[in-house]
Amino acid sequence: MPFTRSPYRTSFLLIVFTTTLLAAGVHAHQAQPGAGVAASARLGDIRFPTSARSEEAQARFQRGVIALHSFSYDLALDEFRKATEIEPDFMMGYWGEAMAYNQTLWGKQDTEAARKALTHIKDGPRLTPRERAYLQAVKRLYGEGDEAARDKAYAVAMEKVCRDYPDDLEAAAFYALALLGSVRSGDPAGLRTRMQAGAIALEVARKEPDHPGATHYILHAFDDPDHAILALPAARRYAEIAPEAPHALHMPSHIFLQLGMWPEAASTQEALWEQQKNSPVGERDYHNLYWLLYAYLQQGRYREAQALLMLMPKSLAAFPEDDAAFLGYVTFINTSMATAFVVETGRWDLAAQWVDPLQKDAGQFIEAIERSPGPYQGLAKYVRSLWIFTRGMAAAQKNSPDAQKRIDELQAMEQRAGTEDLPGIGLPLLKVLKIQRLEIAAVASASKGQLDEAVKGMARAAAIEDSVPPLPGPPPLIKPTHELLGELLLQAGRPAEAEKQFERALLRQTSRARSLLGAARAAARQGKREIAMNTYSRFLHQWQQADQGLPEIQETQNYLKQTGTH
Template sequence: MTLTGPLHLYFLLVACLITMPVAPTTAHQAAQSPSNPANQDELGTVDFPTSTRSREAQAHFLRGVAALHSFWYPVALEEFRAATKIDPDFAMGYWGEAMVQNHPLWGDPQETEAARRALARITMTPELTVRERAYIEAVTVLYGEGNKSSRDRAYARAMQKVYRDYPDDIEAALFYALALLGSAGDGLQGSQKRLLAGMIASTVFGQQPHHPGAAHYVIHAYDNPKDAHRALDAALLYADIAPAAPHARHMPAHIFVQLGMWPEAVASNLAAWEASDAWVMQNGHSPSKRDYHSLQWMQYAYLQLGRYEKAESLLDTMRKSWAGFPKDQPRSLYDGGYILARMAASYLVETQQWDKAEAILGPALPLSTGESPGADTSSKAFATLAQTPIIFARGLAAAMERSALQAQESITALRAISREPGPDSMPFMKELRRSAELQTMKIAAALDIAQGKHDAAIRKMEQATALIDAAPPSGPPPSIKPVHELFGEILLRAGRPDAAAKHFDKALDRHPARARSLLGAAAAATQNGDSRQALTLYSKFIDQWQHADPQLAELQEAQMYFRQSRAEDEH
């Protein structure tokens, strides 16, 4: 096939960019202050020469950059401030302090004013190199005029120029890759940006395999089931590159989850949780500073392994921890509340203990979207976000139990959220509204099938799958219960195993080795009379659940089919 037109030019540009040589330093950089490119206290190897004359300030700066590449923002900020305290004229120290205020892949609000204050302390002295001025000019664009998305795109263009002007500068390459990821957006253009970022980061990773940013951004760029295999080497190394950073220990789990490597995902998140707990204890921080995101992902992996008791214990840990969060820090409270809600909802939906929904989910989270001390628009938006997993799980459980009134209450609440005007400046609000809309369809379809309204349930699920297929999958299902998996289960109950099998296949394509999808696919194959496929799927399920809690009905189902199949073969 011959590519022509803009698409051909795009891939030609990609090829040119990723084949640019990337060497550790240029002759110009080598003339600057020594960078001491040693391992930065278990944060990875970073070589970033600057014009400061203080070796001590430079050492703090390097550690700050290393922490920045692993998104360990509190530590990075401490190091950059330590550098400028030693050398008050250290321009790149203030550059680092500004960089810390932007979390390009986390979706939380940018601390624009704090960054501008840091940049205002920079004095453009003659000692500054042309390269340093380029970095400072680029970050000034990031915190300039306009809305956040336009500034993200402008910053990416500015970093592209630095990258092209300094093709031997590893830091320019990696910060450009990160800028691409941070401005990617949705659709084909977003996918192309992520592909380009992955290629750039992969090139650096091939040449500098101990650089934290290289491994980190490779993982983010290929965080989808189609491309995850490209990042497996980076995932296997990243935790060893920067073992001090909790996020570096967690990030490999993104690839492990995409590939259905559940034991590895558990180990990765356990290491991240323990590292964050140790950091909090050693530094006397509030327990709210622990990495609860890793706790949530660890629970999800345990659920896929049939380790329900372990998953329940982690939910209990989260519930007890959140009760002790400072009440005068609304953002922290809401963030923790959302993780708690997701963990409770996931536990209920994965274990399907519908009759125990109220005990598992507990009462509504005591969060208010009204006025509260220290609350702002973004905090109120997060408060809304924190409620949605519980609302959905309660509604789905009610539908499964044929409680139409309770199911409708959840549908009404989710519809209100889907129409919430909320600030579009926060990317998660758009996703929240879309997710709430899907959740209403899933609850309504589940209620229809429970009431024997097969055709109505199927029509609703067809609408839901059309919406979800328009977006690429990434990480654990954002709405707790994957659409194609639920559709497959509904089709089985409607007596249509052939159609169900197709949806379970799609579910496994989007979220490989999900336990419920494997089990559903095996049941569909059995009902279709495809004994070979059923045996393959049940065998895979048994292998995945080899350390599952004993006496689980799902495991017994798989083992019984396996034994019957073996008995038939012997006869």
Template sequence: MRRSSIVALALALLPALAAAQHDHGAPRLGTVSFPNSGVRAAQTPFLRGVALLHSFEYEDAAAAFREAERADPGLAIAYWLESLTYSPILWREDDPDAGRRAVARLAPTPAARLAKAGTARERAYGAAVEAFLADTTPAARVVAFADSMRAVAERYPDDLEASAFASIGAMMAQQAGGLPPARRREETERATRFAERVFAASPNHPGAAHYLIHVADMDQSYAPRALPAARAYDKIAPDATHALHMPSHVYLSLGMWDDLVASNERAWASSRAWVRARGRTGADLSFHALTWLQYGYLEQGRWRAARALLDTTRAVLAGADLAGAAHVDARYAPGALAFLYAAETGRWDDVAIDGPTTAPTGPSTAAGREAGFLAASRYAHAVAGAMRGDTTAVIAVARTLGGVPDSATWTTRSPLAMLNALTLDALAARGRGDSALALARLRAAAAFEDRVPVIGPPSYVSAHELLGGALLASNDPRGAAVEYERSLAHQPNRSLALLGLARARAASGDRAGAADAYRKLLANWVRADADLPALAEVRAGARD
């Protein structure tokens, strides 16, 4: 075990290190306090690594931990935390072999590594990470890590880092642990409790604010309570690209489009600066932030700006190597952005939506993430075909995605899978002229849409809004209004839903209700393109 004097030195250095980082222009990443047994030279890079890890800046975090390891080759906790950077579970990526290689540089076996822990507390952290690196299923690994970190946090209630890692561990188990619904709710509650504990005690802690925002992803009803964390996070860690983007998760849940756009404009600029500073290609840019930015522009009625991002994407990716786990988002970005633009504007003939990829092209470490993009790509291709009058693609892709199963087995598939399958079947029925079946399928799809978590720009066309449009066209404006209201209950303040609702209310004779919807939409469209097709209608309707 390291000498207690070294531990005391590390503790004494923490405030000085924070001040030194600020004074010398070091990255602004928030405040973390992780007393450890390392030598003085290891402290600054180690603490920087912890802060970066909490902000999901995995590559930079790994580099910081390796710097700490070079300064103190026996600092076991640095190796353990480095290993976590290779498995961003919430991003559906996992490379446990890379993590195992990292800790193998410390010692060849878990027992040998745990023997090198500088303190009992560090050994407890190490045991949790070793459980995560065990040779078993991903689900078993994340549950073991969550359970172990919860025990560490309960054993050391004053250790805010233990609570922070217990929070993210609970999120990992909730998402990837294969748990029954009741246990998933328990993990959500634990994630919330631990993150709130840290945020209350240390409002400048990057993980606390970050993880409270993720709680709102898991439970949308928490979004209003997460708003203070969202407001704080980009100020806590303004030099972490992901921290600039993350507040927009809460803004999207609450329909705060101006804030969402500002958040992702900063994140996209930060991403481009990061790429330039490291001499990387456009494939390393944050297309996640860019997709959110485009959605915000569309909700603001800034169609030209949203369309321009398609050109930007193709320009920055020209000639770039898109292979590898790190570039999954880049591979699918052009098609995803084109679909989002067409779905929100109705201009299906204005953009080329890339055809579906026939098989995942990424390595196994990103297989989960790529599978989601692949399904979305196939769905987008089919919807685009249907909107252009080609139902052949709809039928083919619907079969690829499993089609519409017997109603008795609907509960065995995810709400998103059922939403997509039923919507495609509705579009195919509409293409055949079978309006009754199309309406029935859309009603069923809309029920599943209500159960799809709102954690990002929609990768699907809203069944509520399709159904609302169909009902309005068939002279049922009151029924249409109900569907648009349900869409807004699920995804607050959506511009398309507000426009449909205003028109439905106007058609049913509800002038006051129509004017209210038009005014809300006009507030979204303060910066809208001057030639936006419905802008004159909305302005006139808002005056009634």
């Protein structure tokens, strides 16, 4: 798939890559947000009275708001436009159009298009004071200042709408979303703001249990391992409220994953894929496949995970070769899936088999984005770093000299990396590169028998990971640092220290299979029989659907048999 290197082509690639990679990020779940959602799809129900004269315009408007609540932005935009086609002087229709250009939790905002929509808004006697309040708030969202400042100003304006109209559940729901959209990485008040948003959404859901927006925003507010339990009822309800909204099928898995509920996490993604697998290739939610693959890996369902991975090149082959947007999207997802599979299964011989074709097919594309100025250069570099990391870890495991080559490549990338967060990832590229380099070096040292050096290097990597909070979804570092440090400490004959590292790993990523297994081994080697039995039993229960014959299952069964519990 050739790519020219003209300045025009490079700029074009950057544009499509920013769109598609963001759509593949931690907070985004469709290659084309809202694409493929039928106008008749069941997305839930709300009550949002307006001054619309006709029932049809009101119905279109309300349908648009419902679509907004599940981030079906294309459908929402279409409904709002149809409402204003019916009634060109229906001002709330233009409010909705402007709102559809603000994909706040996905980090995308088409400010120019939104401001154009707002030029249609005129004051008049038909507008109610409540509608004027909504219109004033959205004008703050697209007013003066940078996006972060405008997001905060909009949240303040929506707070006033809520205060002035305490019975307006839509105002409360959109205020909760505005608060979530105002949070930035590193914000010291970020957690408090998320908790406030969650409390508001919970209150809306208490008053209206079937509200799709409130139920949805509860999941985003509590999407971390410490608070996810508060969102479990909403996670169980969202897909029932909006059964044909793709985001409603995917989003509960955020909470299930945070709680280590792997069967539930897998089933939600399976339902979404079943809904989409026969859709046109470009409308399928391949981000969903990565989450499903990760859930399968945590259950030891390696054959099923590999089958998902094999769908990616097949999908790429079925798509028009000149669609660079799809190439960027599928490269990001395919790379993440391949790296996760190799690292989780320890099947290091597959690293070259899966990574080399990706580099061959998309290397020029990624290189073009890396050379183009823009906020999403880092994401292209992240993709390249995963290629290097996968090959480097495989080489380090085999004590191959190629490991040092990969370490040097990552170090060279570090020297050119910025300190800003990767959009959709939540980590600065610099920290990702340092951790990847330290992990390869630690495994390489361990392969040479230099275990003290390996442990020291991994302790530095773990300190870097600890400087950021746990992130939603499959870990972008692929191999969590505390888990690897625990494994190296076990190799070094230091099980008590290893046990603490596995405990730390499980606090950040609940019920990860490798961390559970490591914790069981660490307890067993210390003679902590009861803890070891309990942890091995948890692992075996988690792997009850695993492939037959895996050595981890045999190890677990042997220990439990020896202790008389199996």
